[in-house]
Amino acid sequence: MTTSGSGGKGAPSARPVVTLRDVASKAGVSVATVSLVVNEKTQSRVSEATQQRVLQAVNELGYRTNALAKSLVRGESAFIGIVSDAIATTPFAGKIIRGAQEEARRHGYVLLVADTDADPDATQQAIQMMIDHRALGVLYSTWYHREVDAPAALEGVPSVFVNCLASEPGSCSIIPDEVRGGETATSLLVGRGHQRIAFINSTEDAPSTVGRLEGYRLALRSAGIEPDERLVFTAVPEQEGGYDAAAAMLALSDRPTAVFCYNDRVAMGLYDRVKEEGLRIPDDLAVVGFDDQEVIAAHLRPTLSSVALPHYDIGVLGVRALLARVAGDRTEAVQRVFCPPVLRDSF
Incomplete structure (x- = not known):
């Protein structure tokens, strides 16, 4: 990403993308060997000395792995998804996302966010995108507390409802008290x-x-x-x-x-x-x-x-509940979160 007015005198140049081929050339090994090392699939097929040479080249060149591709190779997910019916136009959605994002990061996950503008087709597509990207699970959120019918696509992935209440058996909802x-x-x-x-x-x-x-x-x-x-x-x-x-x-x-x-x-x-x-x-x-x-x-x-509506806490607790469900806790639950008073001068 360049700054406004790039191309003029003194504008920063774009950093070149470092590829597996660049790492292989610097380390003096094949592209296949580099792929095995960065995807931690070496087992006994790559010597310790070769692994260290590849990792040194990775560090020197600043190579970054493709997290999605790595998750597909390893069969493990680095992502948690959140699908919301409104983000940009509401004052509260950002707090839910921030709480979820910070809690996800604490557990080593990245949050993928999709705003569907309350469109049913866009909602289905967003959830399917999360599944296609091997998301660990999906938080489904509405901009105000209300009852919802679970989108059909959620049947294919662990899910938790945040700031909304789902009536489906076995569902888990985190809502304000x-x-x-x-x-x-x-x-x-x-x-x-x-x-x-x-x-x-x-x-x-x-x-x-x-x-x-x-x-x-x-x-x-x-x-x-x-x-x-x-x-x-x-x-x-x-x-x-x-x-x-x-x-x-x-x-x-x-x-x-x-x-x-x-x-x-x-x-x-x-x-x-x-x-x-x-x-x-x-x-x-x-x-x-x-x-x-x-x-x-x-x-x-x-x-x-x-x-105050406890939107940050709802985001945090949503991620925790999702991780618990992924770990096998399928208990149906509605968790009501305390709304704290904020005292000022009007009473």
Whole structure:
């Protein structure tokens, strides 16, 4: 890869590719002998002295083996695949990939990544590509937590579902603990002495909608507060939805003193409406969000306390679960990962 404007004065020249033939010429042996050495297939066919001469030539010339070709020769894989329905357009996918990549590297594997843009045909093709490249296994990921049907191509390779829940028997899923997350968010507000706590939920049909509402109710009941269904609102989970729901909430004659928002985008819309009403956060209304989108939560004024989705940890645990399945652990499992609170200035 060259820098922009290559070809001009002082531009770096491309490094020549070193081949098996180059190594063979320098070491004074045949190409076949070099192939045996670099693929660790020497056994008793190549003397120790010849092996050392080949390896010295490899080091001096900077020869790099083709990892895919080597895995095919040895029948062992150097790759773990991850297939996602959206990467470039979502704020969270990068954290899942980073967690998976770092854990894969710790075990000596390279992560192959495919973005399918939620296209079923592209998904099948991506998984088949992973199989063709002798991937050890495949992580199948969605950009938000939801239930999925396993792609048929996954039947041919060990797999783990990350950030999504598969209903197929024998499947393994690593997902956020939505119930406990909702409980954590609401408990933060209860802990500050609030009794009338609203919840602005999502209109989406998703495990997060159900789970966070359940956690909200559990936290209230654990504190001896009977949930008031008049304080539960639904909104499109975007800034506009939060703005509209806040208008309805603040119109109540006995309005709440605190609110838990389904996500940080909803909280952003609520902030706008609260300011228009001449109210102050947290003095007049304490607020806790969910997702911890730093581009939002850390830049609102006051900064927004939130509950983080544990995407990095989900990526790490996904790789660990996949390695366990490759090793023979076929236990059906759903692992729910704790969503930690991130405390700022809004409550």
